[in-house]
Amino acid sequence: MSLRARTAVFLLGLCALLNIYSTQPLLPDLAHDLHVPLGRSTWTITATTLGVALVAPFAGSVSDRLGRKRVMVAAIAGALAATLACAVAWNFAAMLVFRLAQGLLIPFVFAVAVSYLAEEYTGPVAQRANALYVSGTAFGGFCGRFLSGAATERFGWRSSFVVLALVLLVTLAATVAWLPRERGFTPSDSLLAGLRGIGGHFGNARLLGTCVIGASILFLQVGAFTYAGMRLKAPPFGLSTFEIGAVFAVFLVAVVVTPLTGRLIGRIGRLRTYLLVGLVSLAGLALTLVPSTPAVIVGLAASSTGVFSGQACAIGYAAEAGGAARSSAVGLYLTSYYAGGSIGAVAPAPLYTAAGWSACAALLAAVVGVSVLVALAVWRPAPVGRPQRHRFEEPLYD
Incomplete structure (x- = not known):
């Protein structure tokens, strides 16, 4: 896999999560300028995650018919326009x-990129x-x-979306120029052919179970950073919007650890x-x-760090578990994943209002515990002696 291809894959991941939570450090500013209560401003997060959850099962089917790269390029261009x-x-x-x-x-972008990687690479390379x-x-x-917080502190919250649009423009150019066209892709006969595979996943x-784990992962992430961010802005911490945006530099730890x-x-x-990263997440909440x-x-x-490492465990398994209907399986996983994020943005609000961050942390720890129990149930290794199917390392790009 060439350096340019790896860069394009990295930027696709960046694009997938760039916009979803960009309003987290802006919530007090949005509430003030758009004349809504602070609690209602969290719907700027929920609206985006809800949109993802609604469309995710069908995104793969569209790309099954039209092609992976073409669909991703069109989606990035559309996201750029929506951000502006x-x-x-x-x-x-x-x-x-x-x-x-x-x-x-x-x-x-998100579901299609995962399907693209599963088709183009196998084994350790995948x-x-x-x-x-x-x-x-x-x-x-x-x-x-971070960019939202920094731009808002200097130029106001509207400038934050302009900055993010520029990042999307760079991603769009890199995807067009550096991401290789599909080689392991075979188009479906119609859009309905891809949709028919969704029903089979419910058995x-x-x-x-992996979908439940995905929902738990994003519930934790959104809940932790939304309400911990509010806590850090309130006394006795009193962090500014820029400083709260800078707190998200902790994601850079996950950038290094997740690979x-x-x-x-x-x-x-x-x-x-996954059990190990669950313990890391619980220790962090404590x-x-x-x-x-x-x-x-x-x-x-x-x-x-536990969240992103857990995501690396879960999303790869979702692609494998889907079999021939891989793209719709990934779509179903992402629906669950972002539905969990939507709930995580609003469900802890009453607890935060009534009892503060400690009550939110207890709820989030319980969600982690549930995800670990589900993983123990559905990710059991195959019994000893059962023949294993091997996927061989086959890098397609030099």
């Missing part, structure tokens, strides 16, 4: 519509490519939040790796309870 539209939103309702539009386009892609999503999550217990997760899965297995800014930041770093 957010910069001129004249009221809260318009902002929600434009944020929903961003969400509707994201699966045509695991490393998936980990690189997820690492890109971690960097995108950081860039979206696949391992895939459905190593692919290797760890190869060495100790997917289940053991640290955020310490009334110290450095402790909260370190705790969020540990939690987010």
Whole structure:
């Protein structure tokens, strides 16, 4: 896999997560300028994640017919336009519509990129490519939040969307120029042919369990950073919008660690790796309870690292578990994943209002515990002596 191809894959991951949570450090500013309560401003996150959840099962079917790269390029261009539209939103309702539009386009990058990697690479190469892609999503999550916070502090919240649109423009150019065209792709006969594969997944217990794990992963991520961010802005911490945006630099830890997760899965297995990263996330949540800014930041770093490493475990399994209907399986996983994020943005709000961050942290820890129990049930290794199917390393690009 060439350096340019790896760069394009990384940028696709960045693009997939750049916009979704970019309003997290802006919530107080949006609430003030668009005249809504602070709690309602979290719907700028939920609108986007809801859009992703609605479209994700069908994105793969569209790309099954039209081709992977073509669909991703069109989606990035559309996301660029929707991001610029957010910069001129004249009221809260318009902002929600434009944020929903961003969400509707994201699966045509996220789900399709995962299917592209699963088709073009096999074995250890596929695991490393998936980990690189997820690492890109971690960097995108950081860039979206950090750049939004920095631009807002200097020029106001509208400028943040212009900055993110420029990042999307770079991603679009790199994808067009550097991402190789599909070689392992065979187009479906029609859009309905791809959609028919979705129904069969509801009898696949391992895939459905993986979807529950995905929902838990993003519930944790969105809940932790949304409400911990609010806590850091309030007394006794009193961080500014720029400083809260800078807190998301902890995602850079995940950028470094997540590619190593692919290797760890190869060495100790997917289940053991997920159990390990679950413990890391729980330890991080415990640290955020310490009334110290450095402790909260370190705790969020540990939690987010566990989240992205867990995502590397789950999304690769979803692609494998889908069999021939791989793209729709990934789409179903992403629907669950972002539905979990949508719930994680709003479900902890009553707890935060009534009892503060400690109650939110307890809820998030319970969600991690549930995901671990599900992983133990659905990711059991094959019994000893059962023949194993091997996928051979076959790099397609020099």
